[in-house]
Amino acid sequence: MIKHEINIVFSNRINRLVLLFLLVVAVVLSIFAVWSVSYVDKDGITHNGLFAARQLTEAKAEYAGKLNSDIFEDIVNTDKQIKSEYGNKIPENIYADNMQKYMDIKDFMVSTISYGGDIDYTRFDALDSDMARNMYAIRDDNIVHLINEYGTTEEKTEFLKKQYSKLVTPFDYAPADSWITMGLYSTTYAIILIISISFITSGIFSEDFKLKAESVFFSTKLGRSRGTKTKILTGLFMATIIYWGAMLILSIISFAFMGVSGANSPIQIEYSYCMYNYTFLERYFVIMLAGYVGSLLSSVLTMLVSAKTHSPLISLCVPMILFVVSPFIGRVLPFDGFFNITPDQLINVYNCIKIPLLYQVLGKVVMQIPMIIVMYSIIVIITIPFVYSTFSKCCQN
Secondary structure, three states: OHHHHHHHHOOOHHHHHHHHHHHHHHHHHHHHHHHOOEEEOOOOOEEEOOOHHHHHHHHHHHHOEEOOHHHHHHHHHHHHHHHHHHOOOOOHHHHHHOHHHHHHHHHHHHHHHOOOOOOOOHHHHOOOHHHHHOHHHHHHHHHHHHHHHHOOOHHHHHHHHHHHHOOOOOOEEOOOHHHHHHHHHHHHHHHHHHHHHHHHHOHHHHHHHHOOOHHHHHHOOOHHHHHHHHHHHHHHHHHHHHHHHHHHHHHHHHHHHHOOOOOOOEHHHOOOOOOOOOEHHHHHHHHHHHHHHHHHHHHHHHHHHHHHHOOHHHHOHHHHHHHHHHHHHHHHOOOHHHHOOOHHHHHOHHHHOOOOOEEEEOOEEEEHHHHHHHHHHHHHHHHHHHHHHHHHOOOOO
């Protein structure tokens, strides 16, 4: 019966065009992702294209391994030497042979010493050898300040101490440009997927009313029971297959050209004070998982409104409000605590992961991202019976 419902959904030409649209967007975003990475060769010529990311990774691989104090000192001394000779007008070929290779590590150091303020590269210029060698000590001192700021209760303080103690230094570095780039593009694609999937699922319950076939559907022996369950399962099945299938296409195309270097490196190399003990690979999966929960949430709420109103247009207001309008409202209204756990945060993991937001529920301390993933997964499960009840009671005299 699920196959029959799927055939009904995709008998609508617009729904087939939506699938084609998602495929085209996946390919286009993959191309944009690959082309967004730049590489400067030894002659000072900048390259963008299919192989630029791999060439950049190969250049940066010179510093792959443990980021110890010797590496930090060497980078500071090299950077000072180049700037003393060329000032701010560094030739492209000099940049290619030096700065391009250690830029990730320099960014990590700048992120570390810029705690409490905006990223400021002039602070890096003020570093001496001793400060460079003590980079992890500087980071540890700042973590103490961070814990004091975000550890608003004794339980949160202890949680943060344990969480940061899990992060073993020196960090193991490998170039991770592909993962950083795809974190952004997968987030963008997740938004498009959620709206598109909601558009497709919005017609599952309203199509019978559109075709004036609801009396036939409900007059059948199992229409109100098994038929309704089948429609719900169809919506969940399509949301799952479309979401993961589309994300898989985006990922395969992008990583095939950019490579997967840095998959097992800690994300602290990008965000020095991140409390999440994730590798770049794990973060990418969490971003996709949160987006999937968002697509399920949007689908069941869309189906619920569609079952109640019999209007796909009205039901489409749900994902638009939750995932498109809500972020703009959150920036205007002074309710950060509330808007930090609204559904749109499921597609904002890339940014949420930078801030150590904690919540205390029944005495237990939980981090923002795992909490919203679990919370909205539970809401999806709770909403399903309401969808069933709403539609199965339609057209009852």
